Amino acid sequence: METPFTNTTLLFLLAIATFLNFTQTLASHRSISTSLVLGLTHSRVSLPSPKASSYSKKMPSQVSDMIEPLREVRDGYLIPLSLGTPPQVIEVYMDTGSDLTWVPCGNLSFVCMDCDDYRNNKLMAIFSPSASSSSLRDLCGSSFCIDIHSSDNSIDPCTIVGCSLATLLKGTCPRPCPSFAYTYGAGGVVQGALSRDTLRVHGISSTPNNVVTREIPKFCFGCIWASYREPIGIAGFGRGALSLPFQLGFLQKGFSHCFLAFKYANNPNISSPLVIGDVAISSKENLQFTPMLKSPMYPSNYYIGLEAITIGNTSTVTPVPSSLRGFDSQGNGGMLIDSGTTYTHLPEPFYSNLLSVIESVIWYPRAKEMETKTSFDLCYLVPHTMNNTLIDQDDLLLPPITFHFLNNVSLVLPQGNHFYAMGAPVNSSVVKCLLFQVMDDGDYGPAGVFGSFQQQNVEVVYDLEKERIGFQPMDCASAAASQGLHKK
Known part of the structure; x- marks a missing residue:
């Protein structure tokens, strides 16, 4: 469950957060008649503890389902995102309690405060925008930018980055969406900027074992360069416009999941079913x-x-x-x-x-x-x-x-x-x-x-x-x- 904050509050939040003992608990669109079948993986690295995590192209007519591996890490279930050109695979948590999809980002580094439990975890892959030829910064006038800043006024984000009144009135300001802070439940905070890039998902056609790839250009996600207690990215499955199901065009259909038991944790040969669309x-x-x-x-x-x-x-x-x-x-x-x-x-x-x-x-x-x-x-x-x-x-x-x-x-x-x-x-x-x-x-x-x-x-x-x-x-x-x- 999330509440976005403006840039000016982030330093204050992070300064306060370092002194508090937070509990990390809680986080054109149209119907498409096809479905995604994804695999969630779960890799529990320790015994359970009270610290809980908290524009698509038209589909080819022969594609009926989509498949990705869902795997289990620590206290959540991971889904791999294939982003950029050439593709970079980043594993992120599946979260039905938030909307924003984000990945650790940065050409040089990704800073995570109070993430000591994950220092030796090899899941902390970082997305590099400079290595992708299709990477774009989202613009201040986009609906996603307005949503992430929780603005009732569509010109507010463009005002923040200093657009002129003439461009504000015409809706033609070319400046990027200002950076944002996004909070999770009882303490997790991430800071970054909205980016767009090609997302690739894999599907199966009506012919057995015939795997096809679907490309979603200009998929919008958070490119996060700093976080507090959020070392792994998140795929938001909420009902908002920024969510993964919404951008894939399945929000008017639905999805289902079947989480594997903990005894399958760290098993690389099996993953939990996540189905998106008609089949679900x-x-x-x-x-x-x-x-x-x-x-x-x-x-x-x-x-x-x-x-x-x-x-x-x-x-x-x-x-x-x-x-x-x-x-x-x-x-x-x-x-x-x-x-x-x-x-x-x-x-x-x-x-x-x-x-x-x-x-x-x-x-x-x-x-x-x-x-x-x-x-x-x-x-x-x-x-x-x-x-x-x-x-x-x-x-x-x-x-x-x-x-x-x-x-x-x-x-x-x-x-x-x-x-x-x-x-x-x-x-x-x-x-x-x-x-x-x-x-x-x-x-x-x-x-x-x-x-x-x-x-x-x-x-x-x-x-x-x-x-x-x-x-x-x-x-x-x-x-x-x-x-x-x-x-x-």
């Missing part, structure tokens, strides 16, 4: 759909309404506060569904009440040391049994958790999406912690967040035409294989 929406009537709520405060983000949470196989339902079912008069509330936030966040006092209910139905000893070490609130020492089944038997010893959304939609979290092992078994026991967190933003913004960890092994369908979101538990590894996202 067609033949999905068997899914349970909950309405997509419209936030007056953040209209580009995806919100759903949460009605209750059930713990265990009982009829006892824990009702949620009204703030999780809709918005107040100021536009606060609702439950944000966000691939850029790792763990589900719930507000107080509902969060504490939910923990009490969970405690009352689990009889295993608490692992207090692990709770202190990880800052997760509920950790247990659970018996571990060695077996050759695909189902983790340890998870069956813990109560299932069901989320009840508006429109009578119930989603039982797949095994492993609530409690997760903090390490290898020791003496026939394993420590498992509940990977939920408290929402610490008070009464401002969303009341809760449905994070990507709880979306693993669930097909999530964003039907943008009918403004609804569907859920269906699924073996995402099998889905990836059926989409051709397994390497042999």
